[in-house]
Amino acid sequence: MNQREFSEKLLPMKQLIFRYALGLVGAREEAEDITQDIYARLWERRSELDSVANLQGYVLGSVRNLALDRIKRRRRFDERVEEMRHEERVSRQPEGFDLKERLARIVATLPERQQQIFHLRDVEGKEMADIAATVGVDEPTARVLLSRARKTIREEMQKIMSYGV
Amino acid sequence: MxxxxxxxxxxxxxxxxxxxxxxxxxxxxxxxxxxxxxxxxxxxxxxxxxxxxxxxxxxxxxxxxxxxxxxxxxxxxxxxxxxEESTDIEVLPFKRQSRLSQILRTRWVSAISVAAVACMAILAGLNANMTYGYINGVPIKDGAFAMEQMQVAMTYVSDAFGQMQGPAESARESMEQLDKVMNMFR
Known part of the structure; x- marks a missing residue:
């Protein structure tokens, strides 16, 4: 993939990459770091990208891996969930509590395809047919995975909301 | 419904x-x-x-x-x-320094290091068995080769000045003066 192809095919994904990363890590600066790192890595691997059939799926997979690596490296996830629950116990709705961050903590626990489908549908507003193609499943399967993702998020939200009651 | x-x-x-x-x-x-x-x-x-x-x-x-x-x-x-989130960060990796230029820059540093040691050795009148420096871990004992590396390094430096500051005649002139000085010790 040359520079022109890289610009045409990958640069338009910037906001998608950023929001997907933000949806996983919940922190804007970290999501921006991931976005820049992803582009640097993709550029380094540009010679391999021509053989990638599903570029958007490949990119989202790379974003997820990088985001989860960061979460693991910082051993942050479990600590943050516990911290969040503690906060909820202390105060039902702490001032300045970030809904994005709360959602990100839950989404990060979903299986990869559910993460991608939830993000592409609920955040990016993509059509199910396009989402199914990106994730590499048929449309009914994509709807089933979307349903599971949403239900899991609801259950986890309800658990969080139940603390402090 | x-x-x-x-x-x-x-x-x-x-x-x-x-x-x-x-x-x-x-x-x-x-x-x-x-x-x-x-x-x-x-x-x-x-x-x-x-x-x-x-x-x-x-x-x-x-x-x-x-x-x-x-x-x-x-x-x-x-x-x-x-x-509602969006970002305006710069994500143009091909505008960043390429790997080739990183390697070249590393080579400049190696070459300049060799050149610096060569200059000091020659000016100090040390013998030909000394190690002038290392390139990729290989010791440089040949004074003429070290000198050549120094000149290559100076060319890179001069070119870099040329890119950054235009003609950079003064840098080229400095290199020519240095070359004359080196010739005195050959």
Whole structure:
């Protein structure tokens, strides 16, 4: 993939990459770091990208891996969930509590395809047919995975909301 | 009840009134009933984008929601918050320094190091067995080779000055003067 192809095919994904990363890590600066790192890595691997059939799926997979690596490296996830629950116990709705961050903590626990489908549908507003193609499943399967993702998020939200009651 | 209208440009209350289809005034209880019905569809992955848009608008703006819808309000609040995010960071990796230029720069550093040691050694009149420096871990003992490396390094430096500051005649002149000095010690 040359520079022109890289610009045409990958640069338009910037906001998608950023929001997907933000949806996983919940922190804007970290999501921006991931976005820049992803582009640097993709550029380094540009010679391999021509053989990638599903570029958007490949990119989202790379974003997820990088985001989860960061979460693991910082051993942050479990600590943050516990911290969040503690906060909820202390105060039902702490001032300045970030809904994005709360959602990100839950989404990060979903299986990869559910993460991608939830993000592409609920955040990016993509059509199910396009989402199914990106994730590499048929449309009914994509709807089933979307349903599971949403239900899991609801259950986890309800658990969080139940603390402090 | 099923409804698959395009609600994009309608307000939520009007949609709910239409949904119940009996000309009654929509009150908050009706809206909650409507919301729950639509949420069932949402959790089955069966809502249209327009219906999801209505849910987002309703759940993030409605006041006095029932307690059992707080989780949904938080879910849609997070989604809305994410949807509004964007970044203006620079992501043009090919504008950054290429790997080739990184290697070249590393070679400059090696060459300049060799050259510096060579200059000191020659000026100090040390013998030919000394190690002038290392390139990729290989010791440089040949004074002429070290000198050559120094000149190459100076060329790079001169070119770099040329790129950064235009003609950089002064840098080239400095190199020529240095070359003359070196010739005195050959």
């Amino acid at each position: 099923e409804f698959n209208l395009d609600f994009q440009d309608m307000n939520v209350e009007q949609v709910v009134t239409d949904h119940f289809d009996d000309n009654r005034t929509t009150d908050s209880d009706d809206m909650v009933v409507w919301c729950r019905e639509l949420l069932d569809k949402y959790y089955e992955g069966a809502t249209t984008p327009a219906e999801e848009s209505l849910l987002r608008r309703f759940l993030t703006s409605a006041k006095n929601l029932p307690v059992d819808l707080e989780a949904e309000a938080a879910l849609f609040g997070g989604v809305v918050s994410l949807r």
